[in-house]
Amino acid sequence: AAQDFSLRECSKRPTPCGAHSVCKNLPGRYKCSCLPGFSSPTGNNWNPAKPGRFSCTDINECLSSGVCPEHSECTNSLGSYSCTCLAGFSSRNSICEDVDECADPKSCPEHATCHNSLGSYSCVCNQGFVSSSGNVRFQDQGETCEDIDECSKKPSPCGANSVCKNLPGKYKCSCLPGFSSPTGNDWNPAKPGRFSCTDINECLSSGVCPEHSECTNSLGSYSCSCRAGFSSRNSICEDVDECADPKSCPEHATCHNSPGSYSCVCNQGFVSSSGNVRFQGQGETCADIDECSKKPSPCGANSVCKNLPGKYKCSCLPGFSSPTGNDWNPAKPGRFSCTDINECLSSGVCPEHSECTNSLGSYSCSCRAGFSSSNSICEDVDECADPRSCPEHATCHNSLGSYSCVCNKGFVSSSGNVRFQGQGETCEDVDECSKKPSPCGANSVCKNLPGRYKCSCLPGFSSPTGNDWNPAKPGRFSCTDINECLSSGICPEHSECTNSLGSYSCSCRAGFSSRNSICEDVDECADPKSCPEHATCHNSPGSYSCVCNQGLVSRSGNVRFQGQGETCEDVGECFRNSTLCGPSSICTKILGEYGCSRLPWFFLPDVWTPEKPEAFKRTDNPPSRAEVFSMDVKLP
Template sequence: MGSSSLLLFWGYCGLFFWLVFPLESTADDVNECLDTTTCPAYATCTNTLDSYYCTCKRGFLSSNGLTQFRGPGVTCKDIDECSQSSSPCGLHSVCRNLLGRYKCSCLPGFSSPTGNDWIPGNPGHFACTDVDECADPGICPEHATCRNSPGSYSCVCNLGFESSRGNRNIQGPGETCKDIDECSQSSSPCGLHSVCRNLLGRYKCSCLPGFSSPTGNDWIPGNPGHFSCTDVDECADPGICPQHATCHNSPGSYSCVCNLGFESSRGNRNIQGPGETCKDVDECLYMCPSNTTCTNTPGSYFCTCSPGFAPSNGQTSFRDQGVHCRDIDECSQDPSPCGPNSVCTNVLGSYSCSCIGGFQPNPEDSLNFSCKRIPFKCKEDVIPNNEQVQLCQVGAAVEPEYGSFCTLMNATFSVLDDACENRTAEVSLKDTAESLASVLKQTSTWSNFTKEETSALATVVLESVKSSTLAAFLNPSANVSQTVQTEHLEIESKIIKEGCTEKNMTFHLKAKGDKMEITCSTIEESDSAGPTGVAFVSFWGMESFLDESFFQDPQNPLANFQSKLKVKMNSRIVQGIMTGEKKDGFSDPVIYMLENIEPKQEFERPICVSWDTNLEGGRWISSGCVVLEASKTHTVCSCNQMMNLAIIMASGELTMEFSLYLISHVGIIVSLVCLVLAIATFLLCRAIRNHNTYLHLHLCICLFLAKTLFISGVDKTGNQVGCTIIAGFLHYLFLACFFWMLVEAVMLFLMVRNLKVVNYFSSRNIKMWYLCAFGYGLPVVVVAVSASVQPQGYGMHNRCWLNTDRGFIWSFLGPVCAIIMINSILLTWTLCVLRQKLSSVNAEVSTLKDTRLLTLKAFAQLFILGCSWVLGLFQIGPMASIMAYLFTIINSLQGTFIFVIHCLLNRQVREEYRRLITRKTKPSSETQSSGILLSSVPSTSKTG
């Protein structure tokens, strides 16, 4: 070994020895690092020869910012490596700080070869790279394509699909791709004239019938070519339409139209289906005129007139449109085709036959029409549908209780049997009248019959007289005119052959003081082809048992009222007879003048009644005749038929239905109570006491007195003088109500025309006694003038009111209508002035509005009081029932309406009522000017 090597060896040994057995320093060096508290936590202590120093461990930083430090107070705090501007973990990572170190993890969608939760010092190098999620074939649902992106991926539905939320992109778990129905879009993807059929993820296009595409049908997007449908010209095929048809092309279709003169097998010009052909048109359906027979020929036609018609050109057959077939008048032939005793009536293309009066068609002649003499009404024709009458005809023993009835009934039937036994024999009117007079004179026997028996026997008697008279007219040898008079029956008859030379000629027939007038125009309307017979019959004493108890009027024009009429029979029963009488009535009426049994009184109303056998076996009804004239001794009736006639006198009052009666009385009582409350309010309520309430007070007093007098005295007709006085006072009080309304309207108008006057009444321009003179004085003048002109106009037989027969009611309605018209004009003018003031004077708006409210209330008051009397004028015609109810309701509740308008709708009055009910005193500081005062008018200056 050399010297240098030896020296090195000893050097190492010395160092080892020093390290193992250190020599004590000559200066006695202390190792502070042996004390664990020398350096703070997370620090490393380093001893030096003469001292020490502390250094923070990796991942920590001293509180004084020095790398080496010593001394108390300095600590090592953790360094947040993750808060650095450049993350120590790199991109697409998440850095999590730990004590003295940090941890790295990759974001979702990224990965590192070291894995997540990597800590510096661990093996490997941490770096995040993108994860390709699309490598998983099941990552996206069916019909979707996966698209990878840094740290994520997206699923996009393939073309033709959309997500369950209606988007292309899948936006959440559970979403799937469903097929898009491209064909359901508003604009078809296939274009016009096409049919779109949806497929999975795509669609298929085909053209509609009659259209084609160069790509063909069943084209799918992506296939070669561009799909579009164009029209196919089917008419290019010459055999597309049948023979005698022309092809007309149209978009997508075509039509085959038969040529002129041909039609399809379905009867149309157009061919509408396969298999149809064009056939020759049958021109006979429309080419020939009316009343013809058309014969169709191949390619042509000809017309012949129907039987009963002849062509205007005289040719048997024709095609000229100007030719028409004229009716042949068969009745002009001689002899008549209907035969003797007949009437031939020409009709279009034919004729009809009817028999003259007294004849009927012969059913035994089935080959030709012929007429045989008709029997007039006999027993079997006039037997009424009555059980007792049927018992009389059985032939067996009649029960004792029906003995008298059947005796008279069979005696009446024997008159008809005599006339019907030999129809060619002459019937004597005298014998007929005498036979029936014996039946009529047994008045005491008739009085024992029931009502049904009396009506049945009367019907048979009347029909027997008519049938016997008609039987007498059938015999040509009968006298032209004859009069038969008996004690109980009188007949005057005329046979008119050539007597009707002028249409306005009138025939007069008279029997027992009664008369009948019939004109030639009425006689010419008779269905009798031969001479016309007319007769007038008057029965004496028959009215005593066929009296007013049989009166029944189902067509009463006063159906809305209970007819509590006193009726009595006041004439003899008469009968008009004419051969060939029309059942539907005559154009010109028949006039009957009947003598009154008792003089007609002024309060009585005559009613012309006729005997109706179809109503309960026989009843008097008022239909068919009207009263033309009525005097004390005679009544003139105008009837549209020959009938059995009599006069019934009606008297008494027409009382209202119970419902109207109840409404009227309850309403008036309620109105009287309301009027008392209103009068008390106007007198005692100081808050509203002014000249306005003074006017309302007088109106309410007049209306209260009028209503009280009306409900208590309008029906007091027993004393004529007292009734007249009541009617006069009612006339005066109701007029006073309207004149006080006129005063109020005038005052309102004058007030708005003088808006600059602070208090119009306090200006003493108008004295209150002037208003009283006007409100109470003018009605006195009207009543005085009316009473002097027509004193008998006050009071009627059924109520104490103004007489309506001679127009005297207009002495009340005339002033009322005039006041309604004047008030309407004044109040409308007042509202117009107020409207102008409201738009120009802002300082007076509140009071002007109050005045306008007063005017509107005056309008309402005018309507309430005036409307009821106007409605009274319309209680006629089909609206009578409705008008009666409206009149009753409004008229009876007038006081209630006034109380509501002037008291309940006034705020101050409501406060006074409330204070009176709750018994509270009014505060002294409360103003009394908040109400609506007619006398308070705004001034041009303001007060503080």
Template sequence: MWMNDIDECLDNSTCPEHSTCINSNGSHLCICDAGFSSVEDLCVDIDECSDMELGELCTNGKCMNAIGSYYCECMEGFWSNGTKCMDVDECSDSLNSSVCQHHSTCVNLVGSYSCPCNEGFILSGTECQDVDECNDPGGTPCPEHSLCNNRAGSFFCLCSPGYKPTSVGCEDIDECKDNTTCRFDQVCTNLPGAYNCSCPLGHHEEKQACVDTNECENSPCQPSARCWNTPGSFSCHCPLGFAGNGSWCKDVDECVALAKPCHPLAHCYNTPGSFVCVCMAGYLSIGSLCVDFDECQQANRQCHSAATCSNHAGGFTCSCGQGWITSKDNGRGKGGCVDLDECVSPIACPGQTSCTNLPGSYNCSCPQNSTVCRMMTQKGWFCLC
């Protein structure tokens, strides 16, 4: 016999509320919906918030039981997707414009957010104010030879005039590399951050041209030296007989400096800038020579009239003649020779003769009443009476 199965699930009252009827051959099965448990043919709501087996639900929120389920009441900063508390991204594009203050960046945190000021700004009260890096007490952030320029949130450095940027800072521009920087007759001098155009040494500016300066107009030399002007310069020369560089001059003692400044028979005497040679006594200067002077040839001879002059190198001698005695003047001058009184000698006139002294001589004479008979013998004169 063929028998047809009865589908009990066609009757809504077959299974309890909150359950699902599943037909089977000759029978049926009632399965409680999710969130319900079978208790004495009934499907009773499960309180998930109290079920320890499910663990902690609704982290960052509070679990609220509902028929057949539960939902989460989330804390501030979180939103509920039903059974979970999801972090609210306050920094999302839809909220960012109103969440943080100007010049700050929104940073999302779990359940919250922060608004740190952007680089180059600092929080002052509730506002992010620009940091003036150029007025940093610790010093300028720019390299040497540059100017610091502050701007909102940052700064920039510009090299000072006369400098150019390099990979390590600002480098001086050598304007003098360009030959056209200065006038053709000027000298270009590079300076830190600048340059200078000036006339060459020894020249001065006159009517937009460099002309030679005559330094000798106000002589920089020693007063006795001679100044020679040269293009762009000058030189000082000491006078002949002086040594020095012209700014100082010292007399040269030729009598010491020269090996043989004078004739051997002359004395050397230094003079300012020169020297003189004076022949020794008894010598006569002829040019640079000293020749013997024959004093005996002088008209006014220096010997006594009764003396004989004898010349010799560098001098002369006077020899008194017979009948004269040499005085302390050695025969020179009027008193150089003194008459010898021969009559003092007893042998001058022997016998009865009388002696008469004469200048340089003497005379023997017989008495007046005697027979004159004078004879000269080896012993002198005698008279025969």
């Protein structure tokens, strides 16, 4: 009955849970839950047994952060919500991406640049254009960008003395004729630099006016005018020749025309009344100059000057000459100058062997040193005729006009000069033996003598030139070692000769010893240690040998040997030959020999050796068995 009641509750209209809910029947009761997008303050799964009143109200999802993606708007609806991208954004992969309006070329008008921004865009007229509305940034296809006429502005943007030309979106500037700008003509603001027209000074340019004229600059132009002394003809300035008029200069003057002017110059030998070198006008006169009255004379020293109208002439005094010759005047080429005539430069002016001494305007002759004057000639003086001219141990050598002393061989001058003059010098003996190395060479004795030296070899050395050699003798002195060992009998018998530098030595050979200057044989056998045990020593001249005794042999196997390193060992005949003693016998080893013994049941001498005369034979009379066992037999 309860179940039926609950079914009737959920089937009621309106439902007991209210709008926007779900009623669920349960045994004897029911429960209420809100539909998605709705909530109740009592929570879901409410039943009448729980406190409160169940009522479902709409949930506004748009109040929750992050319910919609960035750059979108959330719109709540009953039990739900929706997301819409903001203007300037479009939905893609559940996010709102910025729409690039500038991708559409129609977004902005002609002569405008489109600037995209997040969710929007703007149009800006290009430089040189302005929007029809006057706004810098705009969005509207009704807007247009109109050209700005910069040239209509006052003052002109190009500045003074210029021409401004308007162009779509820009303008260009050019200077008027006679003006220039560092940026050049046809300049526009897009080009670098600042446009400014300044006056061109045409007068600074070469050739703008004809030669011999003056250029005058003016603002934007210039003018030309001929200089004084020139006249204009056929657009050129021609020189006016003032010298064409003979009255331009006075008598004794020469007229010199120059471009645009002229000058008068008194001829050489004349001077102007004003004293000016160059002048103009008939007020001046040219008077003769007396050059010879000047101090110093214009002809120079040692000369004679003679004045003439407008000139003068020069001649040299006797004993002097000028390269220009006598009777020279300034009209002649060259420069007049009187110099002393050096008569000494002329050949034969003085006798042979004399000296010529020049003097101003004259000369004198004197015999040279070593010559004396006789009958106007200079004869040689023989200084060697005076024995005092050279010191002792020196030889005098006369020469034409002089002499020289040379120390004799083996002597040297006190000054060190090879040739000298005067008694102040002496010739001293040269000690050749004090030189290093010695002039005699190695292994020698040098003996100094007055003016020379002599050489001898030390004992044990010899020279092919012999001893007591001196440089006056032929050959070259050289001491070489004498090999005494090449001489027979220099050392005693049984000895060796050893040569050494300047000497030799004798030493007895091995096996000999020195005694009384002879080499005697050494008897090595006198020393019992020369040979090993069981060996016999045999002495020989200068040597010895060891031989093992009979029955023994050396360890090396040599029959003769030397040294303690060897030993003599038993030969071992019994081991080498088992039948050496014959049948029924025993061979016994004895140092250096062997012995033979009978077997216990044979009777013979107890031990036989090879030195015994009787033969070792067996007997056929053996002992009885009992005897054998009673015998004290020792087998080897």
